[in-house]
Amino acid sequence: MRNLFCGVGLLAVCWCGLAQAQEFTSLADRSQAVLAALDADALIVTSAEERSLDSLSLHLQQCRNYPYSETASGVHGSRILIADLRQGLETGMRCLSGDGPMGRLHSYHEYQAHRLLLLFEARQAKTVKCVEDAMFATAVATGPRGSSIEDPLYRQLRTVEHPAIVIDTYRLGGVLSRQFDDETYRSFFHLADSQIIEHRHGQPLRPANLHRYKNRSGLLFHEVIHWLGHEHSALYPDLAHLYETCCFAGSDYIGDARRNREHQETACDILRDDELWSSSHRPYRQMRLWHLKGYDAFKGRMRADYDL
Numbered sequence: 001m002r003n004l005f006c007g008v009g010l011l012a013v014c015w016c017g018l019a020q021a022q023e024f025t026s027l028a029d030r031s032q033a034v035l036a037a038l039d040a041d042a043l044i045v046t047s048a049e050e051r052s053l054d055s056l057s058l059h060l061q062q063c064r065n066y067p068y069s070e071t072a073s074g075v076h077g078s079r080i081l082i083a084d085l086r087q088g089l090e091t092g093m094r095c096l097s098g099d100g101p102m103g104r105l106h107s108y109h110e111y112q113a114h115r116l117l118l119l120f121e122a123r124q125a126k127t128v129k130c131v132e133d134a135m136f137a138t139a140v141a142t143g144p145r146g147s148s149i150e151d152p153l154y155r156q157l158r159t160v161e162h163p164a165i166v167i168d169t170y171r172l173g174g175v176l177s178r179q180f181d182d183e184t185y186r187s188f189f190h191l192a193d194s195q196i197i198e199h200r201h202g203q204p205l206r207p208a209n210l211h212r213y214k215n216r217s218g219l220l221f222h223e224v225i226h227w228l229g230h231e232h233s234a235l236y237p238d239l240a241h242l243y244e245t246c247c248f249a250g251s252d253y254i255g256d257a258r259r260n261r262e263h264q265e266t267a268c269d270i271l272r273d274d275e276l277w278s279s280s281h282r283p284y285r286q287m288r289l290w291h292l293k294g295y296d297a298f299k300g301r302m303r304a305d306y307d308l
């Protein structure tokens with residue numbers, strides 16, 4: 001809530017700023033400059049476990065085995081991560097600006113694209129950290145208001161400074177956790193004792209029923225939207241979810257292309273709703289509209305279509 005109020009003051013300032021900036025450099029040109037800077041060949045080695053892009057003050061920590069905790073590819077994971085982030089920003093920024101295949105959205109989202117660009121253009125250090133089998137989530141991002149000790153992912157979030165993303169390459173790759181006890185492996189995952197030993201001490205298992213995230217660029221765009229202060233909620237518009245669904249063709253967890261297209265269209269329709277987004281400066285009214293229009297049930301309907 002506080003965040004939305006914060007946005008009120010910024011809204012006027014930034015829309016003016018956007019108009020001024022456009023006299024000199026368009027949003028598209030500024031996006032192009034950031035995308036050009038996301039160049040894997042420009043990565044420098046800042047320590048054994050860190051690669052950095054100086055021009056964007058972007059630091060990638062422990063990402064050698066990104067994306068799926070496989071070590072055999074021969075390509076340093078940081079290079080793949082930069083390519084994924086570049087793809088995510090390219091698709092996401094075009095979509096928010098109304099230049100993507102889904103057409104025009106409400107201008108509020110163009111303003112979000114502008115805010116995201118400002119963040120990438122700033123000299124402020126940005127971090128993407130990779131961990132292996134260290135949390136239950138695939139990825140988590142910091143927000144401008146800091147992390148609460150109540151957050152179940154606080155243990156990971158406290159290790160990085162905002163703005164940052166932590167990615168678990170075990171969860172991203174659908175690798176079975178090594179943290180369960182033997183009884184769980186036996187009764188829940190139906191592993192034989194020899195498999196349990198191999199899983200714990202040799203190559204970890206990658207069961208077919210654990211999801212391997214394919215649309216990584218969509219996931220990374222989702223995470224950087226959290227940097228703007230947009231958090232998940234059922235009570236008010238969930239922008240990270242709406243943007244990923246509208247701009248990146250539905251959900252990674254839904255295999256049915258037709259259902260995904262329908263969800264994508266619904267998300268984009270919500271992002272075009274003038275009444276809803278024109279109320280961005282009136283959080284209570286926007287929250288009521290979100291509920292009255294039934295948009296709060298959208299995520300649940302999508303979840304019902306998940307493959308697993």
Ligand SMILES: [Zn+2]
Binds near residue numbers: 222223226232240
């Ligand atoms: Zn999220």
